[in-house]
Amino acid sequence: MLTEAQQKVKQELEELKVNRILFEKARTVSPVSSQPKIKWPIWVLAILTGSFIICFFAVSLTAPSSINISSYLSKELDYNKKSAKLLANSLSHPTLDAQQAKKEQRMLWDQANHLSVPVGFKDHQQDFLSLLEHRQMILTYLSETGTVNPNILNRYQLELEVKQELALDSLTKAFNKQNIPYHIHDDGSIQYWIGQKPFDYNIKQNP
Numbered sequence: 001m002l003t004e005a006q007q008k009v010k011q012e013l014e015e016l017k018v019n020r021i022l023f024e025k026a027r028t029v030s031p032v033s034s035q036p037k038i039k040w041p042i043w044v045l046a047i048l049t050g051s052f053i054i055c056f057f058a059v060s061l062t063a064p065s066s067i068n069i070s071s072y073l074s075k076e077l078d079y080n081k082k083s084a085k086l087l088a089n090s091l092s093h094p095t096l097d098a099q100q101a102k103k104e105q106r107m108l109w110d111q112a113n114h115l116s117v118p119v120g121f122k123d124h125q126q127d128f129l130s131l132l133e134h135r136q137m138i139l140t141y142l143s144e145t146g147t148v149n150p151n152i153l154n155r156y157q158l159e160l161e162v163k164q165e166l167a168l169d170s171l172t173k174a175f176n177k178q179n180i181p182y183h184i185h186d187d188g189s190i191q192y193w194i195g196q197k198p199f200d201y202n203i204k205q206n207p
Contacts, residue, residue: 068118069180070194073171073201076128079112080203087135090142098143105136120178124170131163131203164188164203171201 086101086108109132117125138156142148168188175182175192182192189202 068116069121069178070197070199072115072118072121073199075115076112077201077203079108079132080128083108083132083135087138090139094142094148098139102136102139102143105132105139108132109136121171121174124167124174127163127167127170128203131160131167134160134163167203 083105086105090096090098090101109129112125112132113129115125134156138153138160141152141156168184168190171190172182172184174180180192180194182190184190187202188204189200192199192201
C-alpha cells in the first residue's frame with residue numbers, strides 16, 4: 001500500500017504524463033504552419049517579378065524609338081519633296097503628261113501609307129497623307145480639264161497650304177506628347193532633337 005504522500009506524488013506524475021502525451025499529440029495533429037509562411041512571400045515575389053518583366057517589355061515595345069522617329073520623318077520628307085516636284089512640274093510645264101504624274105503621285109501615297117509609323121505620330125501621318133491626296137486631286141484636275149481655271153487652281157493651292165499647316169501642327173503635337181524638343185523657324189521649318197542630335201523638317205521647301 002502506498003502512503004498518502006506516495007499516492008499524491010503518483011497522481012501528480014500521472015497528470016504530468018497525460019499532459020505530455022496530449023501536448024505531443026497536439027503537435028502531431030496540428031503542426032505549426034511554418035511552411036506556408038515561407039512559401040507565401042516566394043509566390044508574391046514570383047508574381048511581382050513576372051509582372052515587372054511583362055511591364056518592362058510592354059513599355060519597350062510601345063515606347064517610340066528615337067531611331068524610328070527620325071527615320072520615319074526623313075522618309076516622309078523624301079516623299080513630300082518628290083510629290084511637290086511632280087505638281088510643280090505639271091503646273092510649270094502644261095505639256096507634260098499629267099496622267100503619268102498622277103500615277104506617280106499615287107505611288108508616293110501608297111509608299112507613305114505603308115511606312116511603319118512611330119507611336120504617337122498616327123495623327124500626323126493622316127495629315128501628311130491628306131496633303132499628298134490634295135496634290136493628287138490637283139493633278140487630276142490638270143489632267144482632266146482642257147482649260148485651267150485660275151480661280152479654281154488658286155483655291156486648290158490655298159487649300160494645299162492649309163493642309164501643310166495642319167501636318168506641321170499635328171507634328172508639333174506629337175513632339176509635345178513624346179517630350180521631343182523642337183524649334184519652329186520663321187520660314188515654317190522645324191528643327192527637333194533626338195538626344196543631342198538635331199534634325200530638320202521642312203515640309204514647305206521648294207521642290
